[in-house]
Amino acid sequence: MNSGQANSDGILYSPNKSGKTYISLNYHRSKTKKDKTLWMNNISRIQEYELFCTSDDNIWATNNGPTADYWGILNKGDTELGTEGEWLCKFERPINDPDPWHGYPVGENTKGITPGKYLVEFWFQTGVIDKAVQKRIYRSYR
Amino acid sequence: MKIAKLLIPGRFENAFAYMGRLITVTEDRAMQIYNLESIANFIETKYSVTLPTPTYMFSRNDWFSSPQFKTLMQNEAIAKDLYAAFDRFPQPFLDWTEISHLDSKISRPELQKPLAINDTAILDMSVYNNRIYIGTTDSLLHLDVEIPQGATAKVQEPQKRLEVGCVNIAVKYGAANASCGSDGLFTLINDFSWRPEVVRRTEHIESGSLRTGWLDYGFVNYPALNEPYLFKFQSEKARQNSNLERESRVLTEVNLDAESFTDYLPGNVKESDFVDNTQYSYNSNNSFFVRTNAGKFYSYKIKKSRDASTSILPNSIPEKSISRIVSVNPTKVGPVIETSNRIVILSNETGQLEVLHDGRAIAIKTFPQSKRFQHLVAITIDEGVLLVSLFDEAAFTTPNGANGFSNNSHQYADLRF
Numbered sequence: 001m002n003s004g005q006a007n008s009d010g011i012l013y014s015p016n017k018s019g020k021t022y023i024s025l026n027y028h029r030s031k032t033k034k035d036k037t038l039w040m041n042n043i044s045r046i047q048e049y050e051l052f053c054t055s056d057d058n059i060w061a062t063n064n065g066p067t068a069d070y071w072g073i074l075n076k077g078d079t080e081l082g083t084e085g086e087w088l089c090k091f092e093r094p095i096n097d098p099d100p101w102h103g104y105p106v107g108e109n110t111k112g113i114t115p116g117k118y119l120v121e122f123w124f125q126t127g128v129i130d131k132a133v134q135k136r137i138y139r140s141y142r
Numbered sequence: 143m144k145i146a147k148l149l150i151p152g153r154f155e156n157a158f159a160y161m162g163r164l165i166t167v168t169e170d171r172a173m174q175i176y177n178l179e180s181i182a183n184f185i186e187t188k189y190s191v192t193l194p195t196p197t198y199m200f201s202r203n204d205w206f207s208s209p210q211f212k213t214l215m216q217n218e219a220i221a222k223d224l225y226a227a228f229d230r231f232p233q234p235f236l237d238w239t240e241i242s243h244l245d246s247k248i249s250r251p252e253l254q255k256p257l258a259i260n261d262t263a264i265l266d267m268s269v270y271n272n273r274i275y276i277g278t279t280d281s282l283l284h285l286d287v288e289i290p291q292g293a294t295a296k297v298q299e300p301q302k303r304l305e306v307g308c309v310n311i312a313v314k315y316g317a318a319n320a321s322c323g324s325d326g327l328f329t330l331i332n333d334f335s336w337r338p339e340v341v342r343r344t345e346h347i348e349s350g351s352l353r354t355g356w357l358d359y360g361f362v363n364y365p366a367l368n369e370p371y372l373f374k375f376q377s378e379k380a381r382q383n384s385n386l387e388r389e390s391r392v393l394t395e396v397n398l399d400a401e402s403f404t405d406y407l408p409g410n411v412k413e414s415d416f417v418d419n420t421q422y423s424y425n426s427n428n429s430f431f432v433r434t435n436a437g438k439f440y441s442y443k444i445k446k447s448r449d450a451s452t453s454i455l456p457n458s459i460p461e462k463s464i465s466r467i468v469s470v471n472p473t474k475v476g477p478v479i480e481t482s483n484r485i486v487i488l489s490n491e492t493g494q495l496e497v498l499h500d501g502r503a504i505a506i507k508t509f510p511q512s513k514r515f516q517h518l519v520a521i522t523i524d525e526g527v528l529l530v531s532l533f534d535e536a537a538f539t540t541p542n543g544a545n546g547f548s549n550n551s552h553q554y555a556d557l558r559f
Contacts, residue, residue, distance in 0.1 A: 078483060084435045085421060085466045087482070109366040109421070111350065112324070117279055117307075121262060131524065132502035136468060138265055138279060139309045140367060142323035142352060 004045065012100060013049045021100040022052050022091075028104045037105045038083040051081075052091050052103055060123070062116045069093050071115045072103065073123070077133050081105040088115065088137070108140040115141065143475070143489060143496055144228040144533040146199040147235035148185075150176060151526040156267040156505040158274075159515040159529075161289045162201065163252070165269055166527060167276065171259050173285070174251040175295045181238070184248050188241045191230045199231075199531035203474070203517040206533065215538045225535060235528065253295045259283065267507070270313035271334055271386050275320075276300070277308030282320045282328075303344070304328055310353035312361070314511065315377060316385075316392040319347075319354040319361060327351035327363050329396055336380040336392045347373065347396055355425040359446065362403050368420035370403035370430075372452075387511070403430075406454045407442070422467040424477075426510065430454050431470055431477065439464040441477075441488070460493060471508040474516035475532040480506055485521060491536035498530050499523070 004011035010025040024045040027033045039048055051072040054060075061068035070091040077087040082105025090113060091103035106113050115123075115137060124134040150157075153169035164176040182201040186193050198205055205211055215221045242249040261278035268275045274285045274297070282304035288296045306325040311318055316337075318330040327348040332340045350365030360374040377391040403425070404416040416423075422433045430442040441457040469480040476490040478498065485499040485506065498519065505522040509515040519530040 080466075087466075107421075109368050109417075111366055114324075117262060130502070132504050134263060135265055135504060136502075138263065138307070138323075140352065140468070142309075142350060142366075 002046075002049065004049065010102075011045050011049075016053050016056060018056055020056055021098075022049050023100040023102050024048050025102050025104075028102075037086060037107065037110075039105060040080060040083055043081055048103065051089065052101060055091055058126075058128075060119060060128075063118045067093060070101075070103075071106075071119055073128060076129050077136070082107060088141075090115075106141075111142060113141075143487070144225065144535060145496070145498065146195060146228065146231045146531045146533075148181075148200055148238060148529040148531075149235050149526050150238050150529065153524075154504070154522045154527050155264040156276075156507070157520040157522050157527040158267050158269045158507050159509050159512065159518055159520055160269040162514065163289055163295060164520070164527065164529070165267075165274060165287070166251075167257065167264055167267060171257045173253065173255045173257055173274075173297055175253040175297075177252045180248060180252075184245065185236065185241065188244070189230075189232070189236075192227055192232075194224075195227050195231050199228075199533065200518070200529060202514055203531070204514050206517065207474075212538075221535075221538065228533065253297065255297055257285075257300060259300055265307070265309050266311050266505070268311040268313050268318075270318070270511075271316075271384070273333075275303075275311045275313065275318055277311050277320065279307045281305055282308040282311070282322075303330065310351075312354045312356060314356045314389070314393075315375075316380060316389055319351075319356075319363075321351035321353050321363075323352065324350055327354065329393070331396075332392055332394065334384060336385055336389070337378050337394060338381070340378065340392070340394045345396060347398065348400065355427075357425070357427055357444065357446075357452075360397075362425045363400065364423070366417075367422045368417050370423050370425065371400040372403045372406075373397060373400050403454075406444075406452050408454065408456065422470075424467075424470040426472040426477070429457070429472070429477070433464060433467045437463050437465065439467075439479075462488075462495065464495070469506060471506050471519070472510045473508045473519060473532060474510070475534045478506060478508055478519050485519075487519075487532060489534055489536065491534050499528060 002013050004013045010023045013022045015021050027036050055070040055072045060070050072089040080087055081089050086105035086107040089103050089105045091101050120137050123129045155167045157166040162179045164178050166174045179201045182196040185196040261280040263279045266277040272287050274287055276283045281302050283300040283302055285300045286298040306322045308320045308322050310321040316334050320328045329345050329347050332342045335342055348363055352364050354361045354363050362370045362372055374397045375393050376395040378394050380389050380392045402413040404411050404413045419434050421435050424431045428444050432440045439462040442454045443457050445453050465481045471478045476488045479486050486495045486497050488495055503521050507520045517532045521528040
């Protein structure tokens with residue numbers, strides 16, 4: 001099991017199956033910066049990392065380009081991921097390739113951050129979400 | 143509260159009750175129109191012990207408001223018999239296919255027509271003045287429909303109105319507000335030429351919009367679920383020919399200087415505090431609802447005074463704890479609140495929440511502007527369209543239309559985050 005290594009920014013996880021590293025950042029775990037969303041306490045850091053690995057394994061990317069970010073969802077959105085009811089999360093691709101990825105919960109009211117049609121349709125076609133959740137994402141994220 | 147549910151099985155995207163019909167769009171992109179009056183009559187012939195529930199609940203909600211009905215309900219014995227008839231309606235719901243197969247004519251929709259719509263997903267539908275507006279991930283379309291009395295409905299071919307995705311459509315005052323997410327808010331002005339001298343046009347009003355809510359002198363745009371901005375508009379008297387909606391005024395111009403709607407809240411709530419602490423906000427013509435991130439739900443009355451100034455006052459409904467709100471839809475009985483995993487009604491009369499459906503919805507529509515369907519909720523679910531009709535007997539059990547609840551003093555003074 002990849003238990004991660006603590007550093008000053010968070011817990012750094014060693015490369016996963018596809019060779020990507022991931023850091024669970026401290027500022028998405030306790031409120032030290034305004035405007036940074038927080039993971040729910042019951043989503044442990046290892047679960048956060050596993051959620052990233054699920055996104056990576058299934059290529060839950062915003063488009064099929066080489067610079068696309070990933071998104072995550074649990075139990076068709078029934079599981080809240082963030083402390084303010086966020087039920088989707090985004091994993092940002094590092095600017096420099098060997099750097100670690102990181103992720104955070106994204107709420108409907110975060111403007112300009114949306115999984116986009118490409119991924120929503122992929123999720124819907126592959127049964128990750130049902131039709132109600134498909135429409136819910138379109139109607140509330142922009 | 144008496145609740146009657148009728149399931150029309152099928153694979154639907156959206157459903158809208160209009161002029162005695164249920165207008166639906168199916169998953170395989172066909173329009174199906176059902177005659178609700180015929181359906182209610184047929185149910186009454188098969189379940190005569192429920193008479194007159196089916197007609198009142200699924201075809202003529204306006205009869206609940208008639209002076210004759212109110213007079214009848216003052217007779218305790220008649221009221222008791224009527225409640226008993228409501229209670230005999232099949233629970234938890236009547237599956238239309240259980241009886242519709244008994245008559246081959248009624249088992250089919252009145253109209254079934256393929257739609258030339260290839261857009262990825264259908265997101266909203268609204269019907270107004272014989273025009274069906276459909277918002278999709280890729281466009282806004284309209285189809286004109288004819289719904290003659292005693293004859294079969296006809297639908298024209300779709301016409302594309304906008305080439306951007308449209309997540310919500312709100313129609314009133316001869317206009318349509320098309321909320322198009324990050325592509326913004328578009329208003330289709332004088333869309334039926336009720337003022338011939340005013341140019342029929344589409345205006346881009348704002349850079350972001352998830353939905354709008356009409357007031358009688360403006361509308362509130364929501365660029366995010368927690369950001370209400372008030373836009374005022376100019377209007378002129380409507381010509382009555384072809385005006386099936388009985389609108390007295392036509393929107394002719396939108397004032398582009400928006401104000402934060404939170405400025406009208408009691409207690410000097412700062413806009414930034416409101417946004418930081420609110421998960422969801424919503425307005426109808428006379429109410430404003432807020433759910434905070436902490437899970438508290440507040441209801442307000444919107445008042446417009448004679449000098450045209452607006453104020454938002456606390457309602458008598460006490461604060462409630464409620465899970466994350468997805469949508470709010472007004473009915474005459476109270477707002478229908480869609481939460482992350484269930485749909486509830488908040489009674490105007492008692493302030494109590496009652497579950498209408500346990501589970502998620504593909505679409506929910508209510509019909510506050512309708513004559514006949516103000517008590518009806520059309521919930522599109524995986525199994526079909528669940529028509530939920532609501533009759534709140536509390537409105538008839540005590541004088542003043544409420545069981546003492548509406549006489550409560552305001553139970554809170556302002557927003558408490």
